[in-house]
Amino acid sequence: MYDNHYDPYGQPQGQQPPPQLFEDTSGQNYGYGNQAGYRGNNYGYPQGGGPPPSGGQGGNAQGGAGYPQYPGMPGPQIFQDPMVANMAMQYGQSLVGQGREYVDKKLEKYVSMTQLKYYFAVDTRYVMKKLQLLFFPFTHSDWSVRYNQEEPVQPRYEINAPDLYIPLMAVVTYILVAGLCLGLQERFSPDVLGMQASSAMVWLVLEIFLILATLYVTAISTNIKTFDLLAFSSYKYVGMNIALLAGIIDDLGYYLVLAYSSFSLVIFMFRTLRWQVQGGDGAMEAYSAGNKRRLYLLLFMSGLQPLMMWWLTRHLVVD
């Protein structure tokens, strides 16, 4: 039973206030009388929400604080004490830092986060030049990537390095443009967007599996990491977006833009990968059979791109 002389809820006296769902740590019960025991005990103070409060226990018949006060223990209102509040906050922050470090360490084994950060270190100049290269790779002459062999290079400083920013933006734009195309043909509903997204993901994964399997079976040693492959496989989404936008206007426009962008993408991929697949330092390897295999692999990877581009946009542009 609550004491009737002080009712914080403003309800008429005599009516029982609603049951306490949470501990009331508002400033009503603030007092300096509890300084004695807060040094060591406050992290284990009893949660008093469970048992119903008996009003006169321990002499703390304060309205609104509906939890039992154990004699000698500080009780939760010590957190209003600023020193205790500071200590608690610092402890909490150090816990958060430790927790984050632990999660990062565990995640590092599966998806290497530190490596991933390099791929997103881009700036505007790089993005503009890269997009220009994707559509007009004919005049660029130097495709080598100058970097220290151990650590990956930031795309900011090297125009030929792969990045993951453009592919990520391109994939998201593809999903939106697909929704736009479907909407223009009256075939849109919100779950179609999700299906497009997941099927784009699945085709990407399949393509990377295929390329990795080919790399393994033919036993070619390259410097290409998996994230590089992911980046290279997703550059085609840029061309697909432009082709789809052209396809909205006219079917002929779609085919023309698709043909041109797949052609330029093939040149781009071939030139970029030729440098990367052949040992990475630009020098031709000694044995000749490896070179033939590498050439075939290059042609295979580059030739796969237009096929995928056509396959993934075909169902969105219907005549």
Next chain:
Amino acid sequence: MAFGIYSLLEAIVLSLNAVCILNEERFLSKLPGWGGSQVHGFGEEPGMKTQIFHFIRSVKTVMKYPLIPVNVFVIVFKLIFG
């Protein structure tokens, strides 16, 4: 073509089943080149056939036992949910 994540998972399970089903004594031993357990020296080029055989052997060794509960789970799942 509408693929979801479930289709991909199903395809992976089915392909792994297909690799593990290949019978060792009736079929694989009869293949020329199967018994090449030692890679000849530290050759730069293991050759495509030996790579494929290595792959098949390692998939069978690793996935033979875990695939049994995975298959049971997929069968029960499809029985209940169609």
